[in-house]
Amino acid sequence: MQFCPKCNLRLKKGTCQKCGYTEAAKQETKKPTGDMDKSFTILDESDGKETLPTITIDCEKCGHNEAVWWMLQTRSADEPTTQFYRCSKCSHTWRNYA
Structure with missing residues (x-):
């Protein structure tokens, strides 16, 4: 303002x-500063699987019984979080609306 x-x-x-x-x-130009945090990295889809928690659950696609899981708030704040699962064998991803 x-x-x-x-x-x-x-x-x-x-x-x-x-x-x-x-x-x-x-005309404002933003110049990158040299003091950026070098420890922050963005992971690819296949990276970081070993750091995610695992759960014993049957894959809907291949039937393998181990998957990694994570939770995201995909709806409004008063709604429960959405749980995502990714099969450790075939990388099939599905969700569970709790």
């Missing part, structure tokens, strides 16, 4: 409605 430096009213589309002050267009 921008304000007029002369009369302190809120600028609408860069112009003051009271005194006619017009703000010059500013």
Whole structure:
């Protein structure tokens, strides 16, 4: 939100409605900083399987009885979380709405 430096009213589309002050267009460029957190990485679909918890459950596709699981809030906050399962053998993924 921008304000007029002369009369302190809120600028609408860069112009003051009271005194006619017009703000010059500013071009902001964001430069990457060198102090980024190098420890943060994004995992692929197959990465990190060994870090996810496992559960004994039958796969709907191949019948294997071990899968990794995780939970996400896919609906509104007052609804329960959705549990996702991925088969350790065939990588078939399915969900359970608790």
